[in-house]
Amino acid sequence: GQNIDQPTEMTATEGAIVQINCTYQTSGFNGLFWYQQHAGEAPTFLSYNVLDGLEEKGRFSSFLSRSKGYSYLLLKELQMKDSASYLCAVREGTGANNLFFGTGTRLTVIP
Amino acid sequence: GAVVSQHPSRVICKSGTSVKIECRSLDFQATTMFWYRQFPKKSLMLMATSNEGSKATYEQGVEKDKFLINHASLTLSTLTVTSAHPEDSSFYICSARGGGAGANVLTFGAGSRLTVL
Numbered sequence: 001g002q003n004i005d006q007p008t009e010m011t012a013t014e015g016a017i018v019q020i021n022c023t024y025q026t027s028g029f030n031g032l033f034w035y036q037q038h039a040g041e042a043p044t045f046l047s048y049n050v051l052d053g054l055e056e057k058g059r060f061s062s063f064l065s066r067s068k069g070y071s072y073l074l075l076k077e078l079q080m081k082d083s084a085s086y087l088c089a090v091r092e093g094t095g096a097n098n099l100f101f102g103t104g105t106r107l108t109v110i111p
Numbered sequence: 112g113a114v115v116s117q118h119p120s121r122v123i124c125k126s127g128t129s130v131k132i133e134c135r136s137l138d139f140q141a142t143t144m145f146w147y148r149q150f151p152k153k154s155l156m157l158m159a160t161s162n163e164g165s166k167a168t169y170e171q172g173v174e175k176d177k178f179l180i181n182h183a184s185l186t187l188s189t190l191t192v193t194s195a196h197p198e199d200s201s202f203y204i205c206s207a208r209g210g211g212a213g214a215n216v217l218t219f220g221a222g223s224r225l226t227v228l
Contacts (some may be wrong), residue, residue: 022191031215041221042117042204050215087154098145099217104154 004102006088011108012078020073020105024086031091033099034062034073040085046073046086075107083109115140115207116222125228132190134161134205140185141207145217146178154161161188161205164215170204196226 003025009034011017031050035043049064049071061066061074074088085106089099124130134144142163143189147155159180160168167180177199179191192199204222208215 021125035219040202040222040224042221045216063121089155090168098157098160100157101147101154106152 003086006086006102007107009106009108010016010078011110012075014078014080014109014111016078016085018078020086020088020107022071022073022077022102024051024071024088024090026067026069026090026092027101028093029066029090030093032062032064032071033089033091034060034071034088035087035089035101036084037104042045042076043087078109080111083107090099092105112160113207113216113218115218115220117205117223119223120221122227123228124224127194128198129191129193130195130225132180132192132203132205132225134188134190134220136186136218139207141188142185143204144182144188144207146180146188146190147204147206149204149222151202155204156202164189167228178212183223192225195225200225200227 005023008037033048034046037043048064054063060074064071085104087104088102091099114134116137118133144161146158148158149155158173158189161180161182163182169175182188202222202224206217208217208218
């Protein structure tokens, strides 16, 4: 089974940096994903971590610590368009294709 | 890149009718697709795994006779909500793995918002 936990809501200022945390408890961990979802739209892929450490992609970075069951998504130079829900998802087992999602963090960027 | 098309994007139906939602992988073949359901302000809940040429695998608590899944080809999976009731109103999203997005990444369709009156 999975137990994926994220803060429900966060607010940050345009131009600032925000960190969204995700903790998980799962058996057979095989990767952690971050997706962005604007209201009423499909989730879009942001990042993927399977090994410990930091993955950087432009303004977005994601960190994973498997021993701690912990990940975070870091968003730099926040823009108004970054207001969205950010979903942490865990994949289990070898060969498994499906993802189990956390409740998502609704980020609001204010001027 | 990988593109998953979902249709219709919105559908309104009367209680007791059935509704079919299509999910297509446009530029890649997907032997496996996934159907998720999302309630307002909630995250995605996996409903079932759709396997090309075989029966779908349903998650615990999902009625297979209520949510019929057919994966007749490598690029098309359909979800039919049978005898829909107001409590079935939700946002349904399909996804597939592979294509230009890479083998590890799920690409999602744009979702279908079902409203049952």
